[in-house]
Amino acid sequence: MQQQQTATLTTIFSEVLANLAFMFSDDEPAETPPGEVWLETTIGYQGPKSGNLCFWCTRSFSVLLAANLLGIDPDDADAESKADDAVKEFMNIICGQLVTALHGAEEVFQLSIPEIRELPESPELLDEPGAEESTLSVEGQRVHLAYAPTD
Amino acid sequence: MSQDVLIVDDSATIRRMVRKTMEMAGLDLGEVYEASNGIEALAQLADHPVAVMIVDINMPTMNGIQLLTRMKKNQRLKDIPIVIASTEGSKKRIEQLEEFGAFGYVRKPFQPEQLRDVLKPLLGVKEHAAATDGDTDDDLF
Numbered sequence: 001m002q003q004q005q006t007a008t009l010t011t012i013f014s015e016v017l018a019n020l021a022f023m024f025s026d027d028e029p030a031e032t033p034p035g036e037v038w039l040e041t042t043i044g045y046q047g048p049k050s051g052n053l054c055f056w057c058t059r060s061f062s063v064l065l066a067a068n069l070l071g072i073d074p075d076d077a078d079a080e081s082k083a084d085d086a087v088k089e090f091m092n093i094i095c096g097q098l099v100t101a102l103h104g105a106e107e108v109f110q111l112s113i114p115e116i117r118e119l120p121e122s123p124e125l126l127d128e129p130g131a132e133e134s135t136l137s138v139e140g141q142r143v144h145l146a147y148a149p150t151d
Numbered sequence: 152m153s154q155d156v157l158i159v160d161d162s163a164t165i166r167r168m169v170r171k172t173m174e175m176a177g178l179d180l181g182e183v184y185e186a187s188n189g190i191e192a193l194a195q196l197a198d199h200p201v202a203v204m205i206v207d208i209n210m211p212t213m214n215g216i217q218l219l220t221r222m223k224k225n226q227r228l229k230d231i232p233i234v235i236a237s238t239e240g241s242k243k244r245i246e247q248l249e250e251f252g253a254f255g256y257v258r259k260p261f262q263p264e265q266l267r268d269v270l271k272p273l274l275g276v277k278e279h280a281a282a283t284d285g286d287t288d289d290d291l292f
Contacts, residue, residue: 016260019260020260066164069164069168070164070167070168070171071171082163082164082167085162085163085164086162086164088162089162089164089165092162092209092238092259093238093259093260095238096237096238096239096240096258096259097238097240099240100240100241105240105241105242106241106242106243107241107243108239108241108243108244108247109239109241111209111238111239113161113209113210113211
C-alpha cells in the first residue's frame with residue numbers, strides 16, 4: 001500500500017512539474033556536484049486521514065524551478081530570491097493534488113504551511129524495495145520525495 | 152474601463168504568475184495590488200478599493216476563508232467579487248466557498264485559460280484581445 005502511495009506521489013510530482021514548470025523527470029541516475037547545498041521542504045495535511053510529505057532538492061534546483069515558474073532566466077536575481085518560495089508553493093500544489101488522489105474529493109482536509117530549511121549535509125535516504133521514498137532525476141539533477149501517512 | 156485587482160497569496164511566485172497570466176490573457180487590467188495574507192489584504196483595501204480579488208485559501212495569519220467571511224460582513228467590502236485560487240480539491244470546500252459568496256474558483260495548478268475564463272466576466276478584455284477570443288463564460292466553479 002505504502003509503495004502504491006509513493007508511486008502516486010511520483011506521478012503527481014512529474015505531472016505538476018511538467019505542466020507548471022515545463023521541467024521533466026525520469027528515473028535515470030543523476031549526480032549531484034560536490035559542494036551543493038541541499039534543501040528540505042515539508043508539508044502535511046490533516047482531516048479524516050493525515051500525512052506528511054517531504055522533498056529534498058539542491059539549491060540550484062530550487063533556482064531553476066523558480067526561473068521556470070516565473071518564465072525568467074536562472075541567472076536573473078529574482079530566480080534566486082524566490083527560490084525557497086517557489087519550492088514551498090510547488091509542494092503546496094503537490095500536496096493538494098496528492099490528498100485528492102489518495103483520499104478523494106468528498107472530505108475537507110487542512111494543509112499546513114510548507115516549511116523549508118537548508119540541510120547541513122546531503123540527505124540520507126532509504127534505498128530499498130518498498131521504501132516510502134523515491135528518487136528522480138529532473139533536468140539532470142537528483143531530487144528525492146517521501147510520503148508518510150500519520151494516522 | 153480598466154479595473155483594479157488585488158492578488159492575495161502568501162507565495163510571491165504565485166502572485167507574479169497570476170499577474171503575468173492576467174496580462175498575457177489580455178484582460179482589461181488597471182492597477183494590480185498584492186497582499187500575502189488576509190490582514191495585509193484588508194489593509195490594502197483600505198487604501199485601494201479594487202474591482203476584483205484573487206485569493207488563496209492556505210495562508211498564515213488570516214487565511215482565505217477567514218478573509219472572505221470578514222469581507223462579507225463588511226458593508227463596504229461585501230460586494231467585491233472574490234475568485235479563489237487554491238490547491239484544494241474538496242467538493243465540500245468548494246460548495247462552502249460558494250455559500251460564503253465567492254464568485255468563482257480555480258484550482259492550482261491552473262492553465263492561463265482557466266484563470267482568464269473566470270476573470271473575463273468581471274474584468275472584460277482589451278479590444279484587440281476580444282477579437283481573437285471565443286470562449287464561454289459559464290461554469291465558474
